[in-house]
Amino acid sequence: MSRHRFSEGSGPSQRQLRVGELIRRTLSDVLMRGDVHDPDLVGKSITVGEVRTSPDLKVATAFVLPLGGKDEEGTLAALRRSTKELRHQLAKNTELKFAPQLRFEIDRTFDRMDETRRLLQDETVRRDVSGEPEDGEGEGRPE
Template identity: 50%
Template sequence: MSGEKLPSQRQLRVGELVRHALSAFLSRDEILDPDLDGAFITVPEVRMTPDLKLAKVYVMPLGGQKVDVVVDALNRNQKFIRGQVAPKLDLKYAPQFRFYADETFDEAGRIDQLLRSDHVAQDLDHEDQDDDIQDH
């Protein structure tokens, strides 16, 4: 870790509350923006700042299509989204939303690709041989 503090239980709890509320709202397709027409958007994660005033919302359109277009459209409409979602949160302050592309899918793909690489497979085969030698 690069000195970054782990989120508190409260940040995690509020982040999950915001994630559920945003997921429900986005599934209703109420935002009048041509860039969001027909877009099915998942919200895998919401990270709250320690003061709970900013929600970093990570999103991914189904199929990973037009990610940048969708993220830009959500950020353009964040005031409307906040106005619709905040009353359902029952928080002292309504957090502002900042939308980002969720890159964990890409990261998982890169890790999977690395694990399947010849170099890693060679190391794993070598470890198996070492285990066989120790078993005798």
């Protein structure tokens, strides 16, 4: 297991959460203003949904999604090419002692939410959640 992963059963510290949110807001602002000079990022709307930092705050993984989920791989490649410039902007626009190494991943949160909604609409799941008996269940039992 990578040393930057959380140990089993533990979550991020308050410091990691605070720094992650600071990085998320800063990256969002930088991308929204177009402060990055990669032509594949110019005029592209990118949502930075979450940033997770390693326990030592030296690595930050940003979970991103281009507007409408279009050209995810191209957007990811452009962000990865612009990592040095984005890190420089991060250092310039925050008061962090060290600008972390940036990594980018596609944010799959919305996909998981859609799948959860779909599952919750399934008749069998709805019946299980509501506690309703299945057809024929409970019949023939003495009361």
